[in-house]
Amino acid sequence: MPIPHQEMRRMIKRRVQGLAPRDRARVLREALAELPGYYSGPYGELRRWIDDQIAEATTRRGAEHHDAYFIARQGVAQVALVGPPNAGKSSLLQALTGRAVPVGSYPFTTVRPAEGMAVLHGAPVQLLDLPGLIEGGDEGRGDGRAVLAQIRVTDGILFVEPADLVGMADADAVRDMVRAAVPDVPWALVGTKVDLAPPAALQQWQQRARGAAHSLCSTATGEGLDDVRQLIWALTGLLRVYPKPPGRPAADDPVVLPPGSTVLDFVRAMHRDWESRLGPARVTGPSARFAGQTVGRGHLLQDGDVVELSLRRG
Numbered sequence: 001m002p003i004p005h006q007e008m009r010r011m012i013k014r015r016v017q018g019l020a021p022r023d024r025a026r027v028l029r030e031a032l033a034e035l036p037g038y039y040s041g042p043y044g045e046l047r048r049w050i051d052d053q054i055a056e057a058t059t060r061r062g063a064e065h066h067d068a069y070f071i072a073r074q075g076v077a078q079v080a081l082v083g084p085p086n087a088g089k090s091s092l093l094q095a096l097t098g099r100a101v102p103v104g105s106y107p108f109t110t111v112r113p114a115e116g117m118a119v120l121h122g123a124p125v126q127l128l129d130l131p132g133l134i135e136g137g138d139e140g141r142g143d144g145r146a147v148l149a150q151i152r153v154t155d156g157i158l159f160v161e162p163a164d165l166v167g168m169a170d171a172d173a174v175r176d177m178v179r180a181a182v183p184d185v186p187w188a189l190v191g192t193k194v195d196l197a198p199p200a201a202l203q204q205w206q207q208r209a210r211g212a213a214h215s216l217c218s219t220a221t222g223e224g225l226d227d228v229r230q231l232i233w234a235l236t237g238l239l240r241v242y243p244k245p246p247g248r249p250a251a252d253d254p255v256v257l258p259p260g261s262t263v264l265d266f267v268r269a270m271h272r273d274w275e276s277r278l279g280p281a282r283v284t285g286p287s288a289r290f291a292g293q294t295v296g297r298g299h300l301l302q303d304g305d306v307v308e309l310s311l312r313r314g
């Protein structure tokens with residue numbers, strides 16, 4: 001049973017909301033490919049609407065403007081890649097978002113922040129590639145102050161550190177400095193370059209990461225990149241909530257909600273007219289004590305919940 005076309009249009013709008021034009025065009029093309037194969041009727045109209053949106057996104061490409069250093073949040077969350085020079089931040093941004101950025105085997109390749117969109121579970125998560133930080137950055141060494149100002153307003157910090165332990169003293173100093181300067185932003189740890197790391201170094205790296213949310217990867221071989229995507233998703237705290245129409249299976253595509261969302265937030269995200277008609281909601285999943293638990297509208301949802309709403313006639 002295909003998703004009704006109106007819900008599909010809403011879903012596509014949600015997916016492209018806040019995306020840079022180029023990413024919007026890509027997501028729209030993907031949506032087009034997923035459409036049921038009808039070219040007439042409501043789905044035909046939807047198809048023409050998407051075509052128009054793609055045309056708009058691709059002709060306005062030049063309209064983007066960023067301040068040289070500050071990058072405003074786009075998408076559902078912004079996560080900053082932070083670490084010492086040469087750790088592999090830009091390589092990771094490129095691997096996760098497809099955005100082409102300068103990569104070099106020398107320190108300070110990145111001189112201006114760059115951004116790209118990682119589409120995680122259908123939701124656009126903005127990643128920032130920042131210039132490498134060095135000890136003393138908080139006192140103005142390098143561009144430390146400007147980089148820290150950006151990190152203060154981001155939603156999550158992904159510390160990028162080399163798993164081969166090359167330059168590891170710097171990584172420690174940078175992490176301590178950032179955590180002292182920005183204590184409120186949640187963080188996680190990624191070890192890069194596992195392909196270069198001898199087993200003993202890897203073991204030592206993991207020992208050091210113990211107690212922190214972390215994962216290991218190589219952008220050279222691609223290994224571990226899915227783990228990094230999971231790590232970023234968990235870092236954002238975003239929730240995937242799957243609507244389930246009564247008597248039918250849950251939808252494949254989740255509604256993505258901000259951390260701390262309730263059943264009421266979910267209902268509002270589904271349809272603006274449903275709030276006044278909301279009857280009991282039944283939840284199955286991580287936030288439920290048992291499958292099909294009946295909950296109130298203030299019930300806090302968790303990532304992976306399935307919610308069945310009953311609506312009174314409007």
Ligand SMILES: Nc1nc2c(ncn2[C@@H]2O[C@H](COP(=O)(O)OP(=O)(O)OP(=O)(O)O)[C@@H](O)[C@H]2O)c(=O)[nH]1
Pocket residue numbers: 083084085086087088089090091092102103104105106107108109110111130131132133192193194195196217218219220221
């Ligand atoms: N073998 C291997 N090399 C990597 C990996 N990730 C990055 N590199 C190499 O490490 C060097 C630094 O990578 P960048 O992505 O430019 O590092 P960065 O952290 O952005 O560096 P700055 O912009 O100078 O702060 C480059 O030569 C990359 O090709 C990896 O997973 N495996």
Ligand SMILES: [Mg+2]
Pocket residue numbers: 089090091102103109110129130131132
């Ligand atoms: Mg770089």
